[in-house]
Amino acid sequence: MDSLTGCMVICDFGCAHSSSDNSSDSNEEVGTRYYKAPEHLFGSKIYSSSTDTWSLGAxxxxxxxxxxxxxxxxxxxxxxxxxxxxxxxxxxxxQDEMHDYPDTNKLMFFSDSYSDDDYEDEYSSESDDEEMEALRASRIPLKQVIDDENLSEIDKQLILGILTWSIKDRLTIPEVL
Incomplete structure (x- = not known):
């Protein structure tokens, strides 16, 4: 990040297409897992600017x-x-967005019967104390994580506006700027 201009440049041309390729459908794997937008984790092959915005926010x-x-x-x-x-x-x-993602209904993360305890119970016998502590820490809600870090209100609003489930509600790059 350039402290004089406030500009951040992130480059990864692994999924780049030529400018003459107008197709938004892709069979390629999109993004590094930690920064992959949720729609792609659920199998969506539609690549849009909101995909990049999520990655930038993460x-x-x-x-x-x-x-x-x-x-x-x-x-x-x-x-x-x-x-x-x-x-x-x-x-x-x-209903409005995720019904188009191929793997949405294959997973139980959104069913009312699923609880976080199910996930921890499944792995507790295989995991050591350090791994279990990391699992518990990963459950802290995003709003609490950024509140605990004493970030500026602008940074908090940017992060919360970018890291959303909805591609329609996710901030756009012009809005971020």
Whole structure:
């Protein structure tokens, strides 16, 4: 980050397409897991600017607090980390946006019968105390994490506006600027 201009440049051309390729459908894997937007964790192949905005928000939050906000070891655990930090998506987001994601109904993260204790119980016999403490720490809601870090109100609002379930409600780059 350039402290004089306030500009941050993040470059990763792994999924870049030529400017003549107008297709928004892609069969490629999009993004590094810690920074992957939830719609892609649920199998969406539609790549949009909101995908990049989510990644930017996750990286920005990590730079401010000093550790990854969502640090799953695989895609399923990554979804669990997002749910732990953001809570479940609203019914409106599930109905209006997530119904198009191929893997939404394959997972039980949003069912009323699923609880965080189910996840911890499943892994508690295999995990040592350090791993269990890391799991518990990953359950702290995002709002509490950024409040605990004494961030500026602007930084808090940016992070909360970017890291949302809804691609429609996620801040755009012009709004971030």
């Amino acid at each position: 990286i920005y939050a990590q730079l401010l607090i000093g550790y990854p906000v969502f640090a799953g070891e695989n895609d399923i655990e990554q979804i669990g980390r997002v749910v732990s930090r953001l809570g479940k998506p609203s019914k409106k987001v599930e």
